[in-house]
Amino acid sequence: MAYRVIHYINQFFGGIGGEEKADIAPEVRDGVAGPGMGLAKLLGDKAEIVATIICGDNYCVGNQEEVGKFIVDTLKKYNADALIAGPAFNAGRYGMASGFACSAAAAAGYTTLTGMYPENPGVELYKANTYIVPTTDSAAGMGKALPVMAALFAKILSGEKLGTAEAEGYIERGVRINTFYEEVGAERAVAMLLKKIKGEPFTTEYKMPVFDRVTPRPGVKDLSKATIALVTSGGIVPMGNPDHIAASSARNYGGYEIDGVTDLVSGKYQTAHGGYDQTYANQDPDRVLPVDVLRDLEKEGKIGKLYHTFYTTVGNGTAVGNAKKWGEEIGKQLKDNNVQAVILTST
Amino acid sequence: MASIVPISQSVGANRIIPTVAIPHPLGNPTLDEKGEKALRRKLVEKALDALHTDVKEQTVF
């Protein structure tokens, strides 16, 4: 008896349109659409794609409660057993939408799987909730992605116990699963110690989280000609926090124009950061983001220019993967606009 | 520019300027406005000096 599966794709792969259609609400069509055809063939008699949900990436990311309900209702309506989404490759919002769709279905007890490029932000956000198969960064890799997704999906559906990410070919989800080993823990510990003493390779049963190193850049030769940008994790945002950057476990960052602004004053700027007493930053946001002093230095010719945009997020329990991703994106923005140096302030 | 140097070191920052306190890294509410701006200027100038300097490894200025 083939498992009944719903396939989730975005407006582009659903043939409705590109960026301009990213705001369409979710709709469902019987049978397969887009990459679903390839998947259906590969799944063969093990599973049948009974319907396809097509939803605009912006709509999904912006209306998660509604889209989540739509997905679960569709799964119920079609009496489905599982949901497969994407693959999204390196499309950021499509990756987040696919991850979210699987997350919503998994929360309602359904088996789920999707596929995307390992650097896609959707991975960090949703890998704990669903299996994700690594794909190339562009749709050119569709031919390679679908067979891997179909094979793993069939294995999960069959209820077979999965091994580690390395063995089965999915992205490590960082989820700890209990198991009963051959030996008692004490034996495993002493055996591991012997390998460590002899310098032989061993696999720790739990990896402590650690950070990597970056090689330092050379100094800026002439500051009086340099454009300097301000970036902060202290959460300084325009009044009202327009991009709703969360007080902890932030999911986004903001970039705000400060041309003509010579001082951050209370009532115009505030802090969105939930990790410290906000009194002092709200009284004078310069205490976190020194715009006033840098404007003086700019006027006195000590620095070439204060870059017109400052970037900000809330560094409070932020997922490391997200912070890394944003750092790369902001860095690229500044480099493309020939900024020579950045002052990073944090609280 | 951060108030807890060991944390900046552990995450791999290469040029680190220790600042005043977490709730107000570049200020101090107990100073008057002029005093606080002077403090902030001193810290930012230290940051510019650090940007100007070549460093081979993580350095606290």
Added chain:
Amino acid sequence: MQANFTAGADTPKQICFFCDGDALQVLVAARDLIHMGWKLVHHPLYGNYRPHQQPYRSILLQREAENSGLSHEQNPTQDQSLNPAYQCLAPDPASLQLIEAALDVYRADRVLNPQQVPDVMLRDCSQLDYELMRLPLEQAGWEAA
């Protein structure tokens, strides 16, 4: 936390805040104090209870007596800037790392609120919290009643 610890002659000037709400509020108040330079006397996750098992949490902090930075009645989470005695010293890195780790644990779990707890358990939890705080209080100069 029952207050039958008496302040000895050489007990440093002490300020006691009771936070209403749950244990998470206690940790947030302690964090704000640590940002101002108060140091933890003990690990904030003392006791082997999970956030959803023990409604009480007490945090003992200390700082040199003369610039406690707080007037007696003030609750740390109220607006500090009105307080002329506001003093900020560099935060102690160890205390900061421990309170942030504790906040992570409490944010990742359901936090038990005293109102949700039957009286028989409330009395025992209060007694246990008091017992576990005995050693830190003694080491900070309080004599056990």
Added chain:
Amino acid sequence: MNLELHKVAVRQLAFGAKTGVSNGVLTVNKEELKALLLKDDRLAAVEFDLAHPGDSTRIMPVKDAIEPRCKLEGQGEVFPGFIGPVESVGSGKTLVLEGMAVLTTGRLVAPQEGIVDMTGPGAPYTPFSQTCNLVVVLTPREDIKLHHAEETCRMAGLKTAHYLASQCKAAKADHTESYDFPPLTQAMQAYPGLPKVAYVYMLQSQGLLHDTWVYGVDAKRTLPTLISPTETMDGAIISGNCVSACDKNNTYVHLNNPIIKALYKRHGKEINFVGVVITNENVTLADKQRSSSYAIKLAEMLGVDAAVISEEGFGNPDADLVLNCVKAEKAGIKTVLVTDEYAGANGASQSLADSCQEGNAVVTGGNANETIVLPPMAKVIGDIGQADVIAGGFFGSKRPDGSLEVEIQAILAATNELGFSKIGAYTI
């Protein structure tokens, strides 16, 4: 120092006229034992019950588990400072009733736990589903302080275990194990080519219901020190620990420390097991710095190449585990850490409340937050009302059909941090 353990196998328990063991059956005279325990007037009442592997029986909340032992020859008596005098133990001959355990239960404090299921899905998570259990149901007097109530229950368990063993001194051992622990001068020269290994044995010491005793001394009040592994086999270390069931070391696992067993197994073949350093986990930061530095200094004085470090409990002691690890590795001592994890019900949260780069070799007893449904049992011994306020469980963990939905944190020794069981975890 040499200790022989004379192990008498017990495969069945029964109540009867005379306490004694013969061909695997331990008979217990209930009245005699009750009279012994009720000498402590802080006990209002005591009852006994039996639970054998496979019975449809649940015991909860279990406070401590103790293996019956007594000295046959040699200095002192087991459980020095409580049953025996404070004389040093760990040499001579000791009788062990193997295959059984004394489990103490009864109401002491509301938030209190420790489930042992003798059958069903919960059984594989606790070693005490495989032992024949004499369950001592204790009711301390209402009008005494919590301190005294805890002590009364702890003493009752130790007295019962010692009483049972001392009634079987004449029994012939089914097998004997011999453990040598020579003076350091000899130990250091022995097996010149083999790496010297120590065991850093962290003892829970946070306060009432979180305490451990060494020769009757509260571990909170001690500096780290050396102890012979054979002393632990005579009960030099006993548990006053009721929280939390999955990763507190009850007296049984102190007596049968699996890390000591694993190190002895390789002693003289692959390693030179030169010593055990016991240290504590006090809540104050000053004590954490003092004890971790002192303990690792002792390991350095022994000149060891490597050490196994085991933690007891979670959260607060994670800090001590990291301090011990960092200081050992900085002193050139290679370490393996044995701990357990609180990675959340979905397994995606951070397992420990502290971490260090030096901790690159870790063995764990699995994720204590894994949820399990325990079906109703025909018989429950202890205080079933506990289920609702059980640590690890949550309100409403008892279902209408009588089954319990709890985290394995509530199951006795489920994620034991000495590595007593085969349980562990891996990352998907």
